[in-house]
Amino acid sequence: MSRSDAPETGETEGAEETEAEGTPSTDPIDLVGRDLEVGYPATDDPVVECERVVLPAGEVTALVGPNGSGKSTLLKALSGQLEPWGGAVELDGEDVYGMADKRRARRLGLLSQERESPGSLTVEDLVLHGRYPHRGFMEAVTEADREAVERAIDLAGVGHLRERELGNLSGGQKQLAWIAMTLAQETDVLLLDEPTTFLDLRHQLGVLETVRQLNRERGVTVGVVLHDISQAARFADNLVALRDGTPYDWGPPDEVVTEDLLADVFGVEASVGPGPEGPTIRPHRPLDERE
Numbered sequence: 221m222s223r224s225d226a227p228e229t230g231e232t233e234g235a236e237e238t239e240a241e242g243t244p245s246t247d248p249i250d251l252v253g254r255d256l257e258v259g260y261p262a263t264d265d266p267v268v269e270c271e272r273v274v275l276p277a278g279e280v281t282a283l284v285g286p287n288g289s290g291k292s293t294l295l296k297a298l299s300g301q302l303e304p305w306g307g308a309v310e311l312d313g314e315d316v317y318g319m320a321d322k323r324r325a326r327r328l329g330l331l332s333q334e335r336e337s338p339g340s341l342t343v344e345d346l347v348l349h350g351r352y353p354h355r356g357f358m359e360a361v362t363e364a365d366r367e368a369v370e371r372a373i374d375l376a377g378v379g380h381l382r383e384r385e386l387g388n389l390s391g392g393q394k395q396l397a398w399i400a401m402t403l404a405q406e407t408d409v410l411l412l413d414e415p416t417t418f419l420d421l422r423h424q425l426g427v428l429e430t431v432r433q434l435n436r437e438r439g440v441t442v443g444v445v446l447h448d449i450s451q452a453a454r455f456a457d458n459l460v461a462l463r464d465g466t467p468y469d470w471g472p473p474d475e476v477v478t479e480d481l482l483a484d485v486f487g488v489e490a491s492v493g494p495g496p497e498g499p500t501i502r503p504h505r506p507l508d509e510r511e
């Protein structure tokens with residue numbers, strides 16, 4: 221990793237837990253991975269190896285890299301959903317894999333790419349699933365749950381779909397419903413794996429603006445996998461660029477997005493120049509002139 225000092229910014233390692241169990245914190249919280257080795261039952265070797273990665277407190281960090289570079293795997297490991305073979309993940313100094321499941325789910329929300337739910341479930345019922353960490357499967361829905369569901373439905377803009385069954389929705393509509401479910405968890409940390417997949421441009425921008433709003437107004441720490449590096453550079457405070465399961469570089473987009481990165485990580489020859497909202501990437505040859 222070439223920028224070992226950058227993510228130290230804002231880290232509050234070992235800070236004392238001040239909030240009541242499970243209550244969303246108002247203080248931003250760092251999520252840190254150390255000496256991670258992450259693999260799957262079907263893999264002989266780890267597919268992600270990472271000495272150190274930090275999602276700085278109260279900031280938005282985008283994970284970028286080519287297909288298969290380990291972005292989803294790293295995000296799952298950081299979320300507490302895929303226990304690393306080696307190393308540790310800590311949230312504000314607390315071992316994420318040592319937390320009780322309910323506590324972890326109240327603090328870390330993951331929008332995964334792997335989603336399963338009965339097609340007969342309505343959008344509103346799906347969003348209510350996001351409240352289970354707060355009330356347990358057997359407990360009655362409270363007024364607080366109802367209010368959180370309404371907030372999440374409103375933020376994701378799926379009010380008009382609330383009675384619709386998932387099985388009858390388009391890919392983009394389903395995506396928004398899953399985003400609403402994740403938002404209903406109301407966690408300190410929000411981890412989103414390709415939240416803009418299936419969405420048209422208006423909804424892509426809407427989802428990213430909503431995430432930014434939660435970050436700005438509630439101090440939510442965000443980790444997000446985005447495929448469009450230009451969009452990631454405009455949107456995020458920090459980028460982590462992965463190559464072959466290992467961070468190649470990390471830091472502010474202006475520093476990370478370089479011609480070397482595009483060549484070494486993405487295999488693309490392009491020039492990078494300053495732009496009004498972040499680096500501008502111009503491929504050396506238009507796509508239609510390539511072989």
Ligand SMILES: Nc1ncnc2c1ncn2[C@@H]1O[C@H](COP(=O)(O)OP(=O)(O)OP(=O)(O)O)[C@@H](O)[C@H]1O
Binds near residue numbers: 289290
């Ligand atoms: N469930 C699994 N079992 C075995 N190997 C897996 C599993 N999921 C992912 N992998 C492997 O782990 C590596 C990293 O995959 P991962 O999905 O994390 O990459 P990614 O950067 O998110 O890719 P993409 O951009 O295509 O979504 C790949 O080689 C992939 O084949």
